[in-house]
Amino acid sequence: MMKHDLKLQIIFLSIFFVALTVKAQDDCSITGFKVDYKTTPSGTYVAKSTRTICQLPEFYENAPVIATNIYGSRTDKRTTATGYFYSKMIDGRWWVVDPDGYLNICRAVNAISKGTGTTSTNAFATKFLNSDTKWMTDTKVFLKGIGFNTAGAWSTTSSITSNPTQGSNPLAYTIILNWMSGYGAGRTVQQSGHMGYPNDCIFVFEQGFVNYCETKAQALAANKYDKNLFGYFTDNELPFKNANLTGYLGLGTTEPTNENYLAAVKWLSDNGYTTADATNTEVQKKFLGFVGKTYFSIVYNAIKKYDPNHMSLGPRVDKEEARANSYFMQAVGPYVDILAINYYREWTPNSAFMTAWGTNLNKPFMVTKFYTKGEDSGLGNTSGAGWVVKTQLDRGYEYQNYTLALLESKYCVGWHWFKYFDNDPTMPGDPSNIDGNKGIFKIDYEPYTDLVQKMKEINLSTYNLIDYFDYKSQFPPLIIYPEADAYYKDQVNYGFDDRLGIKNSPYGNMREAFLRFDLTGQGTNVGDVNLYLSVLRAGDPGKVYKADFLMDDSWTEGGITMANHPTNDNEIGRWADGLDVKLDVKTPFVETVNSDKKLSIKLSAVSEIVSQLEYASRENPTVSLRPRIEISQNAPDGPADLDKLSELIVQDKRVAAFHPDILSYNITLPLTTTANPSILFVKPNAAMQVLVTNPVNVLSALDSDRVATIKTTSADGSNTKTYTLQFKVGDNLSVLDRFKANDFTIYPNPTNLNRVVNIDIPNANYENNEISIYDTNGKIVFFKSTKDIKLQLTINESLQPGMYFISVNNSNGRSTKKLIVK
Known part of the structure; x- marks a missing residue:
């Protein structure tokens, strides 16, 4: 179908x-596309459904691109100009409005700064003649040429503002203030990607923090009339957690006069609670709202007092439990112009989550940190939260998949890619920035061309895509919730719980979950058909799960157990880690519509796991978390x-x-x-x-x-x-072909002795693929002629540590890549 x-x-x-x-x-x-990804370099690759721009029905890449101005804003739509950036909802969609009043979507790159390692320093001298001006001028031309319009956090703002082209060809920029971490210097510790605080509690209830912000904010008056300043981040990834209440109370065990402890005790009393209520989930969520309001109001008011012209973007919220907490989001909404969200651990941004964020905030949001790491970069990729994929082209595919979902959301006003440069493994950094292929550029200032091309396709079509999605939104998807769902734990049935458990363990406590949908009245002339599952408890990292199509629909919600569950199944798809799931189920949907109208699906673990994975069930009190099938309807x-x-x-x-x-x-x-x-x-x-x-x-x-x-x-x-x-x-690639047909993939690379190296050649019926490995002197140390397109080679002691070249030669030509053996 x-x-x-x-x-x-x-x-x-x-x-x-x-x-x-x-x-x-x-x-x-048109039949679906997947990219292999994993969460760690040592993990197992899993194929993930991935949407790209050329899959969009009736979106014409050859259509004229909507014209943009010097800020990267669309010139066909305009509203009130203030001379500065601000946010505004227009016709049901949030926008950034640029200083001249044109509508804008922020597309930024984080950490635009010069490298300091030997490789970067030498390349800077060669490419930019050791000229900061030439580097920034060239960088602006390059980034704006591929559709980026803003410098994100940790960029060298002095190089941007002092550049002689900043007036005629501005690059909007952001400033990160780090007020909480600055105030807490000496009491904080460096963690992976952000600072850590005692008991995960920021010092927000101390009068000293209020005074510190007041003092620091005075310097912002110097920026008051800079129209190219986009806005301020106040901190990075503060620990806003539901358990903050018990954390603050715990401070009092060693310091009974601690201001933060006393504020928590007072909040409990003022709201009719006692310390005995501190472990109540609802009470904890309300208190987190109080923490958020206190922090956001302090920093917002300080910024606006001295620089009322520029936006407050918040502290780059990365905790999903805070974003999912309506008390928190409603409390901070009045004290932010756009909420910055660092959004990891989702291959595709969750549309229900994004709608809930925007609704609770009554403000727009931006995703201010996301990235994917390529195994073909030669870097270890052990640090950072981004996905690991095989190639730079795969990084580009995921960039498109991720940003297309953001463009569909009417609450999202932009995204910030992390980052300009790869991590330099020879230089020190925080634990999240050691050896990751996160950059648009290598550390020698050479761009990753396959990634860049895919970024450019999306970035330059941003406004065309918004118009496309807004038209499609006139025909919302049909949502079907299950008529029954359940899971079993060995012989015990859990048919009416608010969650579905999944676990594969050789030690007992086996759990499998089941869903049944009634498709009576549905037809087969439909668009996409996807199953959505919302995670409540993540299982073990790096584990694989699957969904199966069941032929037997006779099971009951209150009766299914390990002894009687249906076993005649066909696999639908797999995913890795305890993540929210979006799974293409169109094939079983169509088959079911044409037969008995009852679609049963089993969820199970392929890998052995210790901690069970839990998804929300149809009994879950939060409707947006319940399992569902969404069917896109035809116009x-x-x-x-x-x-x-x-x-x-x-x-x-x-x-x-x-x-x-x-x-x-x-x-x-x-x-x-x-x-x-x-x-x-x-x-x-x-x-x-x-x-x-x-x-x-x-x-x-x-x-x-x-x-x-x-x-x-x-x-x-x-x-x-x-x-x-x-x-x-013939060999010339045109409409159907964009890249070299024999551009094979090697992974892992670098590798170690006695480890298997995989070589993947694009699927083709060549008579032979000739695989050769050369040392740096040109000597052939390995040769194989094969029709196989997926090979596994064991690197043994005959290859000493060092650099080698792998060449693939077939009827479509020759391609050569480096292999590093450690």
Whole structure:
């Protein structure tokens, strides 16, 4: 069954399929696309559904990009100008408004600063002639050229503000104040990515902190009239946790006159509680709201007193328990212009969470830290919270997947990628910044071109994409909640709990969960169909879980146990770690609609685990957390006089260059092509007439034999068009192919002796792949000729530690990459 999300009808013209020789545009597939990821370098790769720009039905990459001004704002929409950046809701969507009144989405890079290691210092001298001015000028041109418009936290603001082009070609910038960590200097400790506080409690109830902010804020008056200043971060990742109440009370055991302890005791008394209530979850959540309001109001009022023109962005909130706490979010909302959120541990941002954040805040938010690390970078990637993927191209795919979800949210006004540079493993850093491939640039100022290209595709199309998603939002998804769900723990049934447990243990306490959906009344002409699960308790890190489609729907919510649960199942998909789940279930959905209308799904652990994973059940009191299936609905038919196609699909992949008004296409097919390609299309009106003339033979030497035509006639017969597709088979990559066809992947790299190295070659039916390993003197130390596209080589003592070159040679050419053996 084809996947589509359209006001349209898909017509199948040719059903003879051949394999594409390249992986490059697999991300344009209409049948789904996945990227392999893991949470740690030593973890197991799991394929994750990943959405990219070229998968979006009816989004035309060839359409004119909405024009932007010097701030990267759209010039077709304007509101009141204040001379400074501010936030505003317009027609149901939050925006940043730039100093000239144009609507803006902030796209920033964090930590734009020069490297200090030997490699960076030498490269700076070579590339920028040791000129700070040349470096910043070139950096601005590069970043703005790929669609970034702001410098995020930890950037060298002095280099930005002093640059001679800042007036004519400004780069908006942010300042991080670090007021709480600065005030607490000497009482805090460095943790991974942020500072740690006694009992995870900030010093927010001390009069000294109020005085400190007042003193520090006076210096902000110097920035008051700088129109290029975006706003202020007040701190980074403060420990806003529901357990703060017990933490503050614990301070009093050693220091009974501690101001923070006394404030907690007073809050309990003022609100009718005693210390015996300190472990009550609801009481803890309310107290965290009090902590948040106190901190946010102090820093907000200090900033606005001395610089009323610029935005307060908050302390980069990273704790999900704080963001999910409505008391906290409602309390801090009045004291922030945009809430900065550091949002890790989600492959795809959760739409329900984002809506709840914006609703509770009554303000917009920005994601101010996220990143993905590539194994092909040669870095260890042991530090930091970002995902590990195989290649820089995979980093780009995830950038698109992540930011597309942000653009869909009407509460999100931007994102900040972490960061400009990779970590330099030769230089010291906090525990989260040691050896990570986090940068757009290597430490020698060379960009990762595959990552950059994917960033550019999204960034330059930001406003087109917003208009696209806002149009689609007129046709909201249909949501179906389960009619039954349950889990068992060995022979004990938990059919009415507010959560679903999953555990695979050889020591007993086995847990598997079950969902059943009633699909009565549903049809098969639908778009995406996804299962959503919200995690309540994360299991062990790095473990793998799966969902299975059950043929037997006779189980009961109050009766299912290990002894009687259904076993006739087919796997739907897998995911890693205890994360929120978005799983494509369209295939079992369609099969169920065409049969008994009852869709049963089993959730289980593939890996053995110690700690159980828990997802919210249908009995959970928070509706947004309950399991559900979301079905995207098709828009209504277009006008009867339309004669333009809406989509063109060759070999199951959207032609990324297609536009309804462009009538001619040159399409290069892979060398392994043995028959005419499949041609699919989507039409905007079911009554439109379409006549396709397939090519005589795409393998012919005659151009005329390799031409296909698609003639359209509007539903009312008044208009016609003819699309022409000129095919050829060869090496030149065009509409279907964007990157080198034999751009193989090596991982892990670097590696160690006696460790297996994986070599993945893009799927192709070459006669042979010749794999050679050379040392730095050009001597061949390994050779293998094989038809395999996935190889595992054990690095043994015959290869001494050092640098080698791996070469893959096949009928599509030769590609060579470095291998480091430690």
